[in-house]
Amino acid sequence: MFSFLHTPYPKTKDAIQDLKAKLKEVEFKPTLAIFFLTEELINHSEKFASLVGCESVCMPIEGYITPESIWTRGCLVLLTDAEHELQVFKGTPDEVVEKMRRGKKGRFNILIYPLLYLRGRLQVLKGMLRLRRLYGKYESDPEYVLEKASEIYQNELIYPINKMLRPLRDAGVDAISFNVFPLRMKYGYPIIAVNGKKVGRGVVVIKFRERMESDYTDTLPERGRSFEETKEIVKQEFMLAEEVEVEKRGIAIGHIDGMKLSDFLEAKKIALSKKDISAEFSERKFFSATPYALGFISTETYGFSGVGLLNYPLEIYPCLFDLDTFYSEAIFHAETLRGGIKRVESHLYDYVSVENDIFAAIDHNIILMYEEKVRNLTDVKEYHGIFTSYPSYTSAKVSKKYMSEIEKNILINLTTTMSFIHLD
Amino acid sequence: MKEVIEKVLRPIALDENVPFVGVYRVDGVPIYIHFKDRRVLSLVDWLESQVKVLINYIASDYFKNAEFRMAGSHLLLSPISKTLVLAILASEDASIYKLKIDIESIKSEFEKHV
Numbered sequence: 319m320f321s322f323l324h325t326p327y328p329k330t331k332d333a334i335q336d337l338k339a340k341l342k343e344v345e346f347k348p349t350l351a352i353f354f355l356t357e358e359l360i361n362h363s364e365k366f367a368s369l370v371g372c373e374s375v376c377m378p379i380e381g382y383i384t385p386e387s388i389w390t391r392g393c394l395v396l397l398t399d400a401e402h403e404l405q406v407f408k409g410t411p412d413e414v415v416e417k418m419r420r421g422k423k424g425r426f427n428i429l430i431y432p433l434l435y436l437r438g439r440l441q442v443l444k445g446m447l448r449l450r451r452l453y454g455k456y457e458s459d460p461e462y463v464l465e466k467a468s469e470i471y472q473n474e475l476i477y478p479i480n481k482m483l484r485p486l487r488d489a490g491v492d493a494i495s496f497n498v499f500p501l502r503m504k505y506g507y508p509i510i511a512v513n514g515k516k517v518g519r520g521v522v523v524i525k526f527r528e529r530m531e532s533d534y535t536d537t538l539p540e541r542g543r544s545f546e547e548t549k550e551i552v553k554q555e556f557m558l559a560e561e562v563e564v565e566k567r568g569i570a571i572g573h574i575d576g577m578k579l580s581d582f583l584e585a586k587k588i589a590l591s592k593k594d595i596s597a598e599f600s601e602r603k604f605f606s607a608t609p610y611a612l613g614f615i616s617t618e619t620y621g622f623s624g625v626g627l628l629n630y631p632l633e634i635y636p637c638l639f640d641l642d643t644f645y646s647e648a649i650f651h652a653e654t655l656r657g658g659i660k661r662v663e664s665h666l667y668d669y670v671s672v673e674n675d676i677f678a679a680i681d682h683n684i685i686l687m688y689e690e691k692v693r694n695l696t697d698v699k700e701y702h703g704i705f706t707s708y709p710s711y712t713s714a715k716v717s718k719k720y721m722s723e724i725e726k727n728i729l730i731n732l733t734t735t736m737s738f739i740h741l742d
Numbered sequence: 743m744k745e746v747i748e749k750v751l752r753p754i755a756l757d758e759n760v761p762f763v764g765v766y767r768v769d770g771v772p773i774y775i776h777f778k779d780r781r782v783l784s785l786v787d788w789l790e791s792q793v794k795v796l797i798n799y800i801a802s803d804y805f806k807n808a809e810f811r812m813a814g815s816h817l818l819l820s821p822i823s824k825t826l827v828l829a830i831l832a833s834e835d836a837s838i839y840k841l842k843i844d845i846e847s848i849k850s851e852f853e854k855h856v
Contacts, residue, residue: 326753326844327752327753328753328756328757329756380840381840381843386850387846387847387850388847389753389843389844389847390837390841390844391753392753501837502837685840685843689843690842690843690845690846693847
């Protein structure tokens with residue numbers, strides 16, 4: 319059984335009070351509560367966890383959908399009595415992947431983890447210094463530099479999305495990944511908590527004993543059957559699409575068309591941020607979205623996925639997914655979606671139907687792209703959902719030739735993706 | 743009526759980045775005002791005289807809504823019924839794109855009551 323509660327209040331005290339009253343009306347005894355918390359509420363995850371007498375997970379979101387409304391304040395709570403197991407894996411991406419491979423899997427799984435975790439100012443400054451020193455050797459040995467930079471980024475900051483899904487894909491089970499990267503970041507963020515206790519850098523896996531129907535869409539046309547075919551489809555989809563040659567290894571991006579990123583962006587007349595990235599993290603002013611992206615085509619499936627190019631002067635840029643199975647010939651493009659919000663609606667309503675009780679996770683970039691027009695997403699069908707960072711997916715049964723299937727049965731893109739869970 | 747407006751606006755009024763929320767009649771007369779800091783009142787006073795015409799344009803469907811970007815704050819005017827306009831003053835730390843989404847939800851809440 320599944321049930322949803324929500325409160326639109328942005329203050330913890332008011333939100334807790336409202337939820338307390340609403341919890342009394344829940345007609346079953348939940349065994350798991352997932353709190354999807356907006357803005358500052360995530361700082362008080364222990365207070366929310368103490369509301370329920372069962373296991374809980376708290377994660378930050380940018381907004382949520384109820385059958386009546388869309389809010390970017392307050393929180394949505396999913397309650398269930400489904401049989402499940404909750405586990406937290408900590409360590410570097412390789413260590414976590416190894417532990418996940420060895421561990422038991424659910425027939426359906428939800429992964430919740432910080433895509434990029436900022437432990438503290440010192441860690442970030444040290445990392446940046448190491449990367450800058452490393453870049454000094456770039457001209458003489460770019461492959462070594464990129465490999466080392468990829469190691470630094472993974473060991474200190476980033477869990478690459480495709481890498482984290484591989485153990486579940488290889489086990490032939492279905493999983494939705496909430497790879498959390500809030501629009502505004504600061505040190506100690508993003509906060510994810512299990513039973514009220516902050517996880518820090520680690521991966522939470524909710525393993526459901528029973529299989530649950532799930533689905534995914536990327537709101538893009540189907541991919542091509544060759545590199546050239548996919549490239550042509552992608553060039554039709556995005557504005558300013560230009561082919562570029564990228565030096566890359568692991569999750570590290572080096573020179574683009576022979577230039578470091580800052581020079582490349584300047585050549586494209588994109589102004590670089592003059593602000594100190596470390597100060598922006600301190601003041602929670604770091605903004606994780608950008609309209610410019612580098613898109614890569616997979617050597618394995620000819621699928622496509624892009625990474626946003628933030629205009630900070632980094633010599634070696636981090637990608638949020640592993641690039642080793644992608645061509646080095648990439649596409650620099652600006653973010654647009656032909657068809658606008660209507661296209662998002664039409665893809666959404668392919669999956670959300672009147673007959674089904676659906677929980678939808680929708681990429682938060684859609685909020686930035688369409689602002690108040692996202693209200694249209696509740697006009698036709700009733701469902702619950704969240705706006706989070708580019709929900710990703712793996713399934714043994716992928717029904718279409720999705721553009722963002724970048725490895726067999728692994729579907730990710732860093733914009734406009736949606737994942738669905740059938741709660742019937 | 744006051745209780746209904748207060749309840750519907752509460753999610754926005756509680757926001758520390760929103761120092762002022764008001765509901766105006768189309769003739770510019772305020773019917774509900776909530777503010778956190780007296781310093782905004784002089785600004786609001788000035789705005790009332792300036793936005794009277796705009797509110798009329800909004801009410802007669804010439805404008806869908808209106809936005810003022812000032813130094814350090816942002817004013818959003820949005821119709822919530824045929825005769826009422828919602829005014830929200832947000833500080834520069836507020837996410838305006840998010841506020842606009844929430845205003846839509848506030849509007850639909852109002853529709854249930856007005």
